[in-house]
Amino acid sequence: MQSLDALTRQAVALANGAAATAEVSRQMQICNACRYCETFCAVFPAMTRRLEFGAGDAHYLANLCHNCGACLHACQYAPPHEFAVNVPRAMAQVRQETYTEYAWPRAFGALYRRNGVTVALATAAGLALFLVLALAMRGTLLHEPLAGNFYAVFPHSLMAWMFGAAFGWAVLALAIGGVRFWRGQSPGPVTPAAAGEATRHALALTYLDGGHGDGCNESDDRFTLLRRRFHHLTFYGFMLCFASTCVATLYHYALGLPAPYALTSLPVVLGTVGGLGLLAGPAGLLWLNMRRHPLQGDPRQRPMDRAFIVLLFATSLTGLALLALRDTGVMALLLAVHLGTVMALFLTLPYGKFAHAVYRVAALLKWAIERRQPNRLQLGAD
Amino acid sequence: MHDVLVIGGGNAALCAALTAREAGARVLLLEASPREWRGGNSQHTRNLRCMHDAPQDVLVDAYPEEEFWQDLLKVTGGNTDERLARLVIRASSTCRDWMRRHGVRFQPSLAGTLHLSRTNAFFMGGGKALVNAYYRSAENLGVDIRYDSPVDRLEIQDGRFVAACVGRERIEARACVLAAGGFESNREWLREAWGQNERGEWPADNFIIRGTRFNQGVLLKHMTAQGADIIGDPTQAHCVAIDARAPLYDGGIVTRVDAVSLGVMVNRDAVRFYDEGEDFWPKRYAIWGRLVALQPGQIGYCIIDSKAVGRFMPPVFPGVKAGTLPELARKLELDEATFMRTLNDYNAACRVGSFDHTVLDDCHTEGLTPPKTHWARPIDQAPFYGYALRPGVTFTYLGLKTDARARVHFGGEPSDNLFVAGEMMAGNVLGRGYTAGVGMSIGTAFGRIAGTQAARAALKEDAHAIA
Numbered sequence: 001m002q003s004l005d006a007l008t009r010q011a012v013a014l015a016n017g018a019a020a021t022a023e024v025s026r027q028m029q030i031c032n033a034c035r036y037c038e039t040f041c042a043v044f045p046a047m048t049r050r051l052e053f054g055a056g057d058a059h060y061l062a063n064l065c066h067n068c069g070a071c072l073h074a075c076q077y078a079p080p081h082e083f084a085v086n087v088p089r090a091m092a093q094v095r096q097e098t099y100t101e102y103a104w105p106r107a108f109g110a111l112y113r114r115n116g117v118t119v120a121l122a123t124a125a126g127l128a129l130f131l132v133l134a135l136a137m138r139g140t141l142l143h144e145p146l147a148g149n150f151y152a153v154f155p156h157s158l159m160a161w162m163f164g165a166a167f168g169w170a171v172l173a174l175a176i177g178g179v180r181f182w183r184g185q186s187p188g189p190v191t192p193a194a195a196g197e198a199t200r201h202a203l204a205l206t207y208l209d210g211g212h213g214d215g216c217n218e219s220d221d222r223f224t225l226l227r228r229r230f231h232h233l234t235f236y237g238f239m240l241c242f243a244s245t246c247v248a249t250l251y252h253y254a255l256g257l258p259a260p261y262a263l264t265s266l267p268v269v270l271g272t273v274g275g276l277g278l279l280a281g282p283a284g285l286l287w288l289n290m291r292r293h294p295l296q297g298d299p300r301q302r303p304m305d306r307a308f309i310v311l312l313f314a315t316s317l318t319g320l321a322l323l324a325l326r327d328t329g330v331m332a333l334l335l336a337v338h339l340g341t342v343m344a345l346f347l348t349l350p351y352g353k354f355a356h357a358v359y360r361v362a363a364l365l366k367w368a369i370e371r372r373q374p375n376r377l378q379l380g381a382d
Numbered sequence: 383m384h385d386v387l388v389i390g391g392g393n394a395a396l397c398a399a400l401t402a403r404e405a406g407a408r409v410l411l412l413e414a415s416p417r418e419w420r421g422g423n424s425q426h427t428r429n430l431r432c433m434h435d436a437p438q439d440v441l442v443d444a445y446p447e448e449e450f451w452q453d454l455l456k457v458t459g460g461n462t463d464e465r466l467a468r469l470v471i472r473a474s475s476t477c478r479d480w481m482r483r484h485g486v487r488f489q490p491s492l493a494g495t496l497h498l499s500r501t502n503a504f505f506m507g508g509g510k511a512l513v514n515a516y517y518r519s520a521e522n523l524g525v526d527i528r529y530d531s532p533v534d535r536l537e538i539q540d541g542r543f544v545a546a547c548v549g550r551e552r553i554e555a556r557a558c559v560l561a562a563g564g565f566e567s568n569r570e571w572l573r574e575a576w577g578q579n580e581r582g583e584w585p586a587d588n589f590i591i592r593g594t595r596f597n598q599g600v601l602l603k604h605m606t607a608q609g610a611d612i613i614g615d616p617t618q619a620h621c622v623a624i625d626a627r628a629p630l631y632d633g634g635i636v637t638r639v640d641a642v643s644l645g646v647m648v649n650r651d652a653v654r655f656y657d658e659g660e661d662f663w664p665k666r667y668a669i670w671g672r673l674v675a676l677q678p679g680q681i682g683y684c685i686i687d688s689k690a691v692g693r694f695m696p697p698v699f700p701g702v703k704a705g706t707l708p709e710l711a712r713k714l715e716l717d718e719a720t721f722m723r724t725l726n727d728y729n730a731a732c733r734v735g736s737f738d739h740t741v742l743d744d745c746h747t748e749g750l751t752p753p754k755t756h757w758a759r760p761i762d763q764a765p766f767y768g769y770a771l772r773p774g775v776t777f778t779y780l781g782l783k784t785d786a787r788a789r790v791h792f793g794g795e796p797s798d799n800l801f802v803a804g805e806m807m808a809g810n811v812l813g814r815g816y817t818a819g820v821g822m823s824i825g826t827a828f829g830r831i832a833g834t835q836a837a838r839a840a841l842k843e844d845a846h847a848i849a
Contacts (some may be wrong), residue, residue, distance in 0.1 A: 036508030
């Protein structure tokens with residue numbers, strides 16, 4: 001079974017053009033002979049522990065790369081040099097290959113290449129429309145103010161089942177992808193120290209600091225901390241919204257306190273603050289994405305990047321609108337639109353840009369383990 | 383009209399432009415290359431050599447002035463101006479904060495480069511990151527920058543700079559800094575300098591240029607014709623042995639093959655010609671370019687066996703691989719019989735003690751000419767690898783004679799508004815030989831001196847004009 005698995009994966013990789021991993025291998029051979037970028041991020045010290053770069057190494061290094069861009073601007077071999085070294089682009093291309101190759105179910109891997117803003121918004125709009133029509137047919141779309149009582153529109157258990165199932169699916173699909181990726185690597189046992197370090201680097205986005213604390217590159221060779229900050233707003237905003245949902249669930253089941261909650265209650269405060277972060281963060285990331293230097297990253301993946309960013313933004317926007325107008329007659333309509341958006345976000349989570357989180361954390365963990373092991377090479381450095 | 387015109391776009395030119403601007407001068411910098419190739423050879427550098435009396439930020443231990451001076455004396459064989467050399471050495475201890483203020487970032491000292499992190503401060507991201515930082519800072523400070531602007535001649539009157547010409551355009555300024563590099567990219571000039579050898583070959587035809595294609599030496603030649611005082615020998619250059627497959631220009635650091643001390647080097651006739659184990663590669667590799675340049679066909683072959691793999695920096699191109707030594711000879715197109723005699727003689731002469739490629743170990747040859755004095759182990763473990771090496775010129779030493787104020791001299795008389803910095807005057811300090819990072823130390827020290835002096839000369843003249 002295991003070998004069949006591997007065979008299938010190879011076939012998929014070939015179909016997707018294993019050229020991306022070969023290109024990473026070629027570029028790493030050049031970088032390994034140069035090493036001027038050694039202290040920008042973890043990719044380069046990880047590289048120096050190897051002399052050859054197979055597909056597994058390419059996937060590992062590609063997901064360790066945060067696409068900060070510093071190594072492109074600093075590179076004496078970047079285009080127009082005939083060596084044409086562009087590590088951020090080569091790594092981005094392999095990352096997409098990783099997502100596609102390890103996706104579960106495998107057939108859904110192709111979605112990574114077709115996941116654009118249109119698809120994401122169409123999914124959200126379709127789901128919202130479905131809910132809106134369901135309400136309209138029941139004659140409950142427009143209504144007297146319900147004082148924020150969502151359950152008068154959709155029963156609590158229905159929402160819990162729908163979103164529980166969608167979220168559960170996303171978690172399962174991503175977890176299977178992560179396990180498949182990890183199986184292809186053999187970093188050694190996970191120690192608490194390594195796990196702690198990987199977590200810290202993931203939560204702090206250490207490798208977007210440029211190695212010197214000035215940040216990474218966006219539209220030119222200037223360093224900026226903007227991406228790190230917008231990403232923090234997005235991630236922590238998302239986590240606050242998630243916490244809000246968890247607290248509300250706790251209130252509902254453990255304390256017997258059903259929604260609606262007061263504006264000053266913990267779930268609403270968490271959701272509001274998180275929602276604001278989830279507006280500012282994605283807006284900033286989209287703005288940076290549109291101004292990115294043309295050589296940075298893989299421009300073909302921009303639709304996928306933007307789809308995820310736009311869905312996050314839409315989720316937050318519709319959520320905040322719902323909060324603001326929950327005491328009016330359009331609550332049911334807004335609720336339907338918001339739930340449709342959230343459903344689209346959950347369903348596309350494992351087949352879009354969000355996947356980078358899983359593989360990046362896995363790569364960070366591998367690096368934290370690996371760098372604690374003795375280096376087998378004895379290059380006599382200088 | 384600008385106060386100070388800086389001709390060149392590498393480290394020294396940028397240091398001059400920045401200091402002149404900081405001194406209040408209006409500065410125009412003319413870079414010969416298009417923007418994407420800016421920075422001359424500085425984009426290929428990695429560090430600068432710094433004196434320090436105690437551990438300092440990225441530098442460990444101490445590297446006092448005297449030790450730096452002795453190192454310089456050793457590599458140049460005394461072919462250096464002590465006063466200017468000591469000026470560079472002292473300046474190297476205080477320039478890093480200034481560099482940081484202009485956006486240059488240094489690497490924390492790495493475990494693997496312990497030896498060099500005592501003497502050299504490494505730029506984070508390398509020389510191109512440094513060049514980018516300086517250009518950003520220059521733009522922020524209001525230095526005018528023009529790319530694609532190769533200066534082909536200067537107007538000089540009575541030893542004073544008047545104007546520079548870019549094609550038909552004439553650019554006047556009150557003072558000028560020349561920092562346009564050497565002539566290593568000028569194939570014709572290299573050919574002429576190296577001449578024809580006893581075998582009838584033109585050795586320079588087989589040289590590869592490790593750095594920029596834009597150092598054509600146009601201004602060096604022009605200044606010579608204008609009667610400026612010249613220093614240095616045109617055949618002296620930083621010249622290392624690099625992979626023969628390297629691109630003609632801009633191959634930079636990756637084309638080095640530092641397996642030489644782990645194996646043997648043979649020439650086109652399949653015979654050895656120098657002690658490969660004389661010293662560590664970083665200390666000796668600058669001699670191998672010249673050694674290979676003196677061999678027939680200007681080519682050498684580094685031969686190692688699989689015991690050496692994983693013990694030297696990975697080369698950018700894979701070596702020619704063979705299962706047996708005769709097969710390797712055939713693949714490298716070397717005479718098989720001679721090659722086998724050379725290798726067998728070497729293998730038989732090896733006296734293996736305790737091999738350690740991180741120290742000068744006791745593995746050596748006996749009764750062999752030339753000997754291999756360290757790391758001598760028989761080459762006997764398949765697979766075998768061969769790398770063809772050619773001379774790779776980094777930069778030339780021929781330049782303008784100068785003084786502690788970076789002034790250009792005409793017939794022994796200093797100019798009062800024409801200054802020189804970087805590779806165009808490095809020969810004053812570095813008459814021959816090389817030691818890692820010293821080029822950037824010279825460029826930074828003299829770039830800043832030239833910038834300060836040029837601003838002073840220009841602003842003084844300005845004050846006279848107003849009075």
